[in-house]
Amino acid sequence: MTQVSDTDLSIIIPVYQVSEELLLRCLKSVQEIQDLRKEVILVADGPDQEVCSNPAIQAFAGEAEFKISFYEKQHEGVSAARNYGIDHAGGTWIFFMDADDYICADAFRKVCPLLKKEEIDLAVMDYSMIQGEECSRHYYKKEMEAMNPVCFQKDILKPQSGAGFVWAKLYRREWLQETGVRFDTELSAAEDAEFMLRVALKNPRILNVPYNSYYYCYNSDSAVHSFREDYAGRYIDGMKKIRMDLEKEKVMARLQDEYDSCVLYHLLLIAVNYSFHPENPVTGKKRIENFRILLKKEMFRNSLKNVHPENFSMTRKVTLICIQLHLYRMVQLIAGVRHRQRRK
Known part of the structure; x- marks a missing residue:
């Protein structure tokens, strides 16, 4: 029997070396999502991640109209933190975020009711890149359409398509449980694309939804570029x-x-x-x-x-x-x- 969730959306956010200011911005963007039952799962990737116990973060969580769960685990990397979040999520849909990014709340208000009417395992949405004062919108497909998993597999292996990013996508939680797809904790580079490829190889029912859902904030000082x-x-x-x-x-x-x-x-x-x-x-x-x-x-x-x-x-x-x-x-x-x- 299919278990009915009382939460529409679980947002999983690994926390590692992020400032209070950026994490608050991230959480405040989630707060703007209207008409959906939502939860945030913050996974501190390491016992020294004091930002989650920061008074400002705790004050925000105490006043938020949605559930914010705090988890702390030993430092094993972003993949292990995301897997931990999946295992503790209770929503119908899972959405991954990075703690220094933020979301476009209006996209979820429009897309989640649509997905209730469709037999969908994966919804692929658009994102924007913020670099300094510039904001560039990235469209995966400009039309709303069901997608062939084989075509999606090919696009994941074309990094410039954006299909290989784990964010700006909604994953049906029950489907992830049924397939057992998880992030490979042995990888510390290209882990997003590798995860998305294994998702696509399970032949999910995919819907492209041309709504801007995510703001990726480019940081030239990040560990990726060091x-x-x-x-x-x-x-x-x-x-x-x-x-x-x-x-x-x-x-x-x-x-x-x-x-x-x-x-x-x-x-x-x-x-x-x-x-x-x-x-x-x-x-x-x-x-x-x-x-x-x-x-x-x-x-x-x-x-x-x-x-x-x-x-x-x-x-x-x-x-x-x-x-x-x-x-x-x-x-x-x-x-x-x-x-x-x-x-x-």
């Missing part, structure tokens, strides 16, 4: 896991082109955020030499033979061409320009 010695290895592990998922479901041949594009997209991230990062302690010709060694890895070598330019922006197309032509100083120059743009 230099880490293990940066390349983390993304390589993510690509290996995605390949394992595709091979397990026997769909590798069908999705080979898209997988190669996914690998190359992450190669470009590695070039900017690792190989030619300004804080990389390796300097001069050694950086280029190390990048050459990286390109000898089988996954990069094979994917570079199968470039699909239509899956990349113009800047990324140019960078890939430079890599193919062994113009590594140009790749280094492009990475330097990218870092200067971030600092503005």
